[in-house]
Amino acid sequence: MTAALILTALMFGAGAVAGDFIEEELNTMEVYERMAQSIVNITTEACEPDYFMCPVPPTGSGSGIILREDGIIVTNHHVISGAAAVRVSLGDGRQFEAEVIGSTPHHDISVLRIEPGETSLQPAVLGDSDTIQVGEKVLAIGNPFGLGQTLTVGVVSMTGRDVRNNGAVLRGLIQTDASINPGNSGGALFNSRGELIGMNTMILSPTGSNIGIGFAIPVNQIKRVTPGIIHAWGRWLGWALAILIVAWILRRITSPRLEGRKAA
Numbered sequence: 001m002t003a004a005l006i007l008t009a010l011m012f013g014a015g016a017v018a019g020d021f022i023e024e025e026l027n028t029m030e031v032y033e034r035m036a037q038s039i040v041n042i043t044t045e046a047c048e049p050d051y052f053m054c055p056v057p058p059t060g061s062g063s064g065i066i067l068r069e070d071g072i073i074v075t076n077h078h079v080i081s082g083a084a085a086v087r088v089s090l091g092d093g094r095q096f097e098a099e100v101i102g103s104t105p106h107h108d109i110s111v112l113r114i115e116p117g118e119t120s121l122q123p124a125v126l127g128d129s130d131t132i133q134v135g136e137k138v139l140a141i142g143n144p145f146g147l148g149q150t151l152t153v154g155v156v157s158m159t160g161r162d163v164r165n166n167g168a169v170l171r172g173l174i175q176t177d178a179s180i181n182p183g184n185s186g187g188a189l190f191n192s193r194g195e196l197i198g199m200n201t202m203i204l205s206p207t208g209s210n211i212g213i214g215f216a217i218p219v220n221q222i223k224r225v226t227p228g229i230i231h232a233w234g235r236w237l238g239w240a241l242a243i244l245i246v247a248w249i250l251r252r253i254t255s256p257r258l259e260g261r262k263a264a
Contacts, residue, residue, distance in 0.1 A: 027137075027192055028139065028151075028153060030194075031139055031190055031192065031193075031194040032139065032141065032151050034194050035124065035125075035139075035141065035188070035190055035194050035196075036091055036141055036149050036151070037090070037091045037092070037122045038065060038066045038122050038123060038124040038188065038196075039063060039064070039065060039066075039091065039124075039141045039142060039143075039149065039187055039188050040063065040064040040065075040066060040073060040088045040089060040090055040091070041061065041062075041063060041064075041088070041089040041143040041146075041148040042061065042062045042063060042064045042075055042079055042080070042086060042087070042088055042089075042098070042112075042143070042186060043059060043060070043061050043086075043087045043089065044059065044060045044061070044062070044079070044080055044083035044085065044086050044087075045059050045083065045084055045085040045087075046059075046060070046082045046083050046084050060079070060083070061143055061146050061183050062075060062076065062079030062080075062143060062183060062184075062185045062186045062187075063075065063079075063141075063142035063143040063183065063184060063185060063186040063187030063188075063200070064079075064088060064112065064186045064187075065124050065186070065187070065188050065196065065199060066121050066122060066123045066124060067111075067123055067124065067226065068121075068123055069116075069120075069121050069122075069123055070116075070121075071096075071113050071114040071115055071116045071121065072101075072111060072112075072113055072230065073088060073098070073111070073112040073113070073114065074109065074110070074111055074112075074186075074199065074222060074226055075109075075110050075112060075185070075186030075199075076108050076109065076110065076185045076186045076199070076201050076217075077103045077104060077105050077107075077108045077109060077110045078105075078108060078166070078185065079110065079185050079186045080100055080103065080110050080112070081103070081105070081110075083100075085097070086098040086099075086100060086112060088112065088114050089148065090119075090121075091148070091149055094119060096114040096115065096116065097114070098112040098113065098114050099112065099113045099114075100112055101113050101229060101230060102229035102230070103229070104225060104229065105168060106168060107170070107217070107221065107225050108165070108168070108170055108201055108202075108217065109199075109217065109221075109222060109225050109226065109229070110229075111226055111229045111230055124188060124190075124196040125194060125195050125196060126195065126196050126219055126222075126223065127190075127191055127193070127195030127196055127197045127219055128195075128197075128219070128220065129174065129197045129198060129218035129219045129220045129221070130218075130220055132156055132159060132174065132191065132197055133156065134155075134156050134157065134158055134159065135155055135156060136155060136156050136191065136192070137153065137154075137155055137191070137192045138153070138154055138155060138156055138176050138178055138189050138190065138191060138192075138197070138198075139151060139152070139153050139178070139189070139190045139191075139192075140152045140153075140154070140176070140178040140179070140180055140184065140187060140188070140189050140190075140200055140214075140216075141187055141188050141190070142180075142183065142184035142185075142186070142187025142188070142200060143183045143184065143187065144179075144180075144181035144182065144183040144184045145181060145182060145183050146183055147183070150184075152178045152179035152180070153178060154176050154177040154178030154179070154212075155176065155177060155178075156174060156175070156176055157175040157176055157177050157213075158174075158175040159172075159174055159175070159218075160172050160173075161173040161174070161175045161215060163202065163204075163215055165201075165202055170201065170202070170215070170217070172218055172221065173201070173215040173216060173217060173218070174189065174197065174198045174215065174216040174217075174218055175213065175214070175215055176189065176198075176214050176215070176216060177212040177213070177214070178214060179210045179212075179214075180200050180203050180210055180214035181203070181209055181210050182208065182209075184200045184214075185200060185201055185202070186199060186200070186201075187199070187200045188200070189216040196219050197216075197218070197219050198216030198217055198218050198219055199216055199217045199219070199222060200214060200215075200216045201215055201216060201217050202214070202215050203215070
């Protein structure tokens with residue numbers, strides 16, 4: 001048993017000793033203690049067409065994962081879709097207005113930015129979702145029904161699932177039996193080492209609540225998609241520069257012909 005696990009046990013309750021918990025419990029406590037601060041609660045406000053001048057904006061809630069210390073956060077596209085305002089609440093209660101940098105409905109991934117100033121943010125440790133195995137332990141942390149910093153535990157039920165959601169097909173999802181409910185969307189799925197392996201995104205349920213069939217977007221997919229969202233301005237700048245260069249070349253090619261026609 002590692003020193004870190006023993007120290008974690010000592011933090012839970014006066015007089016607690018390592019012998020009060022089995023090693024599995026100590027691991028769960030240790031991962032939660034380290035990684036809970038990397039998960040944020042997201043609250044949205046939207047003005048629907050039926051609301052005259054939007055006197056009482058409808059609100060929604062979800063979860064998000066801190067990717068970078070400078071305030072970059074990833075969540076699901078459906079969490080912030082249609083939102084007029086997005087607010088992020090940290091685990092310690094501090095709140096920030098968030099800017100939506102960009103979003104891709106095809107992958108159900110959205111990237112937000114907050115300005116934390118001197119506030120210390122703890123980014124999640126990214127794992128490798130290509131190496132996960134059916135049956136390995138996973139921990140889900142999120143904001144179900146607005147109840148922030150909630151932990152549930154389960155296993156990987158299957159990998160590589162393709163699931164249709166609102167007309168789109170989300171591919172290569174991780175299936176888990178860890179309890180995922182409304183509000184967990186955008187929250188984290190960690191392995192027993194405290195590494196992020198997925199972002200909780202949806203459930204299959206006839207009641208709308210958890211029945212043990214939840215799905216998460218693999219972290220490797222998040223790694224591939226988010227840089228393009230964050231640096232989308234760079235792509236637009238590149239295209240604009242390419243267009244200007246082509247226009248300049250065409251002008252150089254056609255200019256002598258036009259001058260020749262005028263001389264004739």
